[in-house]
Amino acid sequence: MNANPPIVLNPEGRLPGLIAVDHAGRSIPGELADLGLSEEWRATHHFCDLGVAELAHALAGRIDVPIVLCDVSRLVIDVNRWLEDPRSIPQVLEGTPIPANALLDAAGRAARQEAVFWPYQSCLGDLWARQTERHAKPFFFALHSCTRVFEGFRRPWDCGTIWHDDQVLAHHLLGALSDEADLVLGDNQPYSGLSGIYTVDRHTYGSGLPACGFEVANDLLETANSRDIWADRLSRALIATIEEGVAA
Template sequence: MNETANRLLAADEPAAVTVRNKDGQSPFLIVVDHAGNAIPRALGRLGVAPAELERHIAWDIGAAAVSRFLADELDAALVSQNYSRLVIDCNRAPGLEASIPEISEFTPIPGNVGLIENQKRARVREIFRPYHDTIETELDRRRQEGRRAVLIAMHSFTPVFKGVARPWHAGVLYNRDPRFADILMALLKREQGLLIGDNEPYSVSDESDYTIPVHGERRGLPHVEIEVRQDLIADTSGQRAWGALLARLLPQAYQELVAAGAPGSARVP
């Protein structure tokens, strides 16, 4: 295939991935799979009304802003993916039905129906792969330099999903290795007035996730996926507050993990 002739993104469009504070000295690497809601011009709006692109189905509202505050407070590197999850979901393995959804919640996505393989490959090649290659390169660099790495995947969730209210203020998600997640969850639960979900409102699995299983578990790194309820981080004050809270608690959690003699996670075969 002639990749130049079949490019999805024009030269003047935003890059698929943004790196903030690349030379940050913190062990934390913060990643945001659904940071943006951009749609490549070549795809129009995927046949979706503009208002739909402002909803959670298109991106994780508030997650990118919280992560920027968090990265700055911790002197941590931040890798963010700028295109809508409706174009391709960068937390799903390519080829899965949820990777390029034809319907999201109750909203049809006409621009994702009937795609040929070349069209799917273009989305993987120009959006999915640059994002995950950037994460991989950064983690490889740290390993080569003998630096510790802790993977923090930031997300947000809706207060109501398909008519069901979600009471949690935030959720702490994990899969095979809960050690770092358990410590962080305990610290969050000590904060006054917070209801913290234990693998709620989602959980991590090989079928539903990509970032944590591939970059965290397979490398044996300490890791956690954090979900914050969107109404709590819809404005700057909420974003700053959650960024400051996590900037205070994440180093404590890591110090406790190291003190317990478990600086890394269980290796995944």
């Protein structure tokens, strides 16, 4: 299977951190024929985290840390789920079967893991190993966006931290962002990381290093100007973690 490789921004980043963007991409390997889905699905949050790839590129110009983006749609395989999780390769989308996923056999699952999942996680692992060799306490930050309305519930949070093993980075970021006017902040919202966050846990669990996930409501990332605002906010908050010794 020929899949787009991970995208790496700032590969030689000099600051002590790493940013993972699990759900940046919309691409689908050609042999999967768009998974059998209509074109309209490509514009939805199911295909990718809307606005997050553009936000990551904006961040890359503001904070000099490596940023790794998965460029393949999470409907091919979700690189932020345990491989044993049935949602790793979803079979149904809002009640609509995903034809290329519904009858996938073990060989087909393995092919997607080898083409997408492992190259992305290995790329992250290699860069993270380098950062932990170069720096005493680098941060690991997993960037996502989420839909404002989910299963009929309008989420009040404009952004939120997702944490499991470490809560220091998450709470430091919330403190930094609390100075921003009119933001509704979530602490382990809109998702809780207490039951596990695959990418963050895979690379940092038990290490004692600062790590968390972060969600931005995708209706706040719809324009280049709004993404620049968020890139400014997040870069300031992440750089403050270094200046104040949370990361080093």
